[in-house]
Amino acid sequence: MRNRNKPWADDFLKENNHILAEEPFSNKGNWQQSFSKNQPLHLEIGAGKGQFIAGMAEKFPEVNFLGIERVKTVMVGAVKKVKTAEVENAVLINEDAKDLRDMFGTDEIDHIYLNFSDPWPKKKHHKRRLTHETFLEQYRDVLKSDGRITLKTDNRSLFEYSLSSFSKFGMTLEDVTLDLHELEDGSNVMTEYEQKFSAKGQPIYRCEVINRI
Ligand code: SAM
Numbered sequence: 001m002r003n004r005n006k007p008w009a010d011d012f013l014k015e016n017n018h019i020l021a022e023e024p025f026s027n028k029g030n031w032q033q034s035f036s037k038n039q040p041l042h043l044e045i046g047a048g049k050g051q052f053i054a055g056m057a058e059k060f061p062e063v064n065f066l067g068i069e070r071v072k073t074v075m076v077g078a079v080k081k082v083k084t085a086e087v088e089n090a091v092l093i094n095e096d097a098k099d100l101r102d103m104f105g106t107d108e109i110d111h112i113y114l115n116f117s118d119p120w121p122k123k124k125h126h127k128r129r130l131t132h133e134t135f136l137e138q139y140r141d142v143l144k145s146d147g148r149i150t151l152k153t154d155n156r157s158l159f160e161y162s163l164s165s166f167s168k169f170g171m172t173l174e175d176v177t178l179d180l181h182e183l184e185d186g187s188n189v190m191t192e193y194e195q196k197f198s199a200k201g202q203p204i205y206r207c208e209v210i211n212r213i
Contacts, residue, residue, distance in 0.1 A: 009072045013094065016079045021066075024093045029105030034091050035064045042111040043068070043104075043142075045097045045130055048192055050078025052115055055189040057082070057090035063110075064089050070096040097130070104142040112139055114151045116193035119158040131162035136169045140211055147211040152180065152204060154197040159205040172210040180204040 013020050021027060021034060032038045040063050044053050047067030057065045067090065069075045075094045082090045095103070117130040126132060131151065139149060149171070153159050166173060180188060181198055190198075198204055 006073055009076050012076050013072070013079060016083060019079050019082050019090070019092055020075070021091055021093045024095055024103050025099075028103055029108060031066065031091075031104070031108060032064070036088050037064070039064050039089075040110040041066065041108060042113065043109050044113040044115065046070075046115065046117050047078050047092065048074060048115075050081035050092070051195075052113070052189055052191040053078065053090050053092070054081040054085040054087065057087040058085050059189060061087070061089055064091075066091050066093060068093045068095055068097050070094070097135075100135075100138040100142050106141055107144045107147075109142045110144055110147050112143060112147070112149045114149065114153075114162075115191045116153055116155075116197075117151075117158065119153075119155040121157065126161070129158065129161065129165075131158075131165045133165060133169055136165060136171070140169075140171075143211040145212045148174075148208055149211070150206065150208045152191070152194060152206045154193070154202045154204055156205065159207070163207060166207070166209045171212075173207060174210055175206075175208040177206050178203060180206045 027034060031041055042063050042065050044067040047053050047069040053065050053067040067078060069078055072094055075092060078092050082092065114130050120126060120128045151162055177183065181204055194204055
């Protein structure tokens with residue numbers, strides 16, 4: 001997304017173009033070339049200020065991470081986090097995720113993360129939810145057949161909608177938890193929104209689904 005009245009954001013992103021993909025649509029099918037090692041490719045949609053992707057890249061150096069965030073001024077925060085983490089396995093994309101099939105080849109992605117996606121509570125806006133079937137159609141194509149989607153949210157209504165949407169679409173629900181932080185097994189990397197909501201005592205819902213089984 002272009003935001004012409006924030007030239008400081010443009011300048012900052014230009015200075016850090018080793019972290020930000022400059023022409024993401026021309027990388028379709030060839031994303032491994034953006035990384036120093038050829039290894040599984042995980043994609044976060046709506047990466048926000050980047051705490052999750054930076055933390056995951058540090059924790060899992062054997063995975064290449066891509067993060068899409070459409071708001072340029074928010075993306076600046078994500079670039080800062082990845083830069084501070086000094087990781088080589090995270091690349092960011094400043095675009096809207098509505099055109100995933102123009103950005104990724106068939107079966108190119110191993111795992112998609114949807115973290116605290118905008119809930120769009122009004123029924124007339126449900127088609128904007130990142131788990132609406134129009135998005136699932138795209139995920140199905142860009143994900144490998146045994147690829148996975150992990151969704152985390154504090155929003156019960158979005159969670160229930162998403163479980164139903166995944167199931168109706170024929171994706172296999174593998175793991176569903178209604179209180180992620182109760183598990184306390186050390187595997188979870190928190191996002192900014194997750195920290196904020198869990199500090200207020202709200203339970204965090206998570207599910208993991210498999211593309212085609
Ligand atoms: N994932 C972060 C977290 O958990 O802290 C941010 C959550 S915030 C509620 C949702 C983010 O997704 C926003 O930064 C928004 O700009 C981004 N977003 C929503 N729809 C998007 C889309 N279609 N393409 C790219 N980014 C999107």
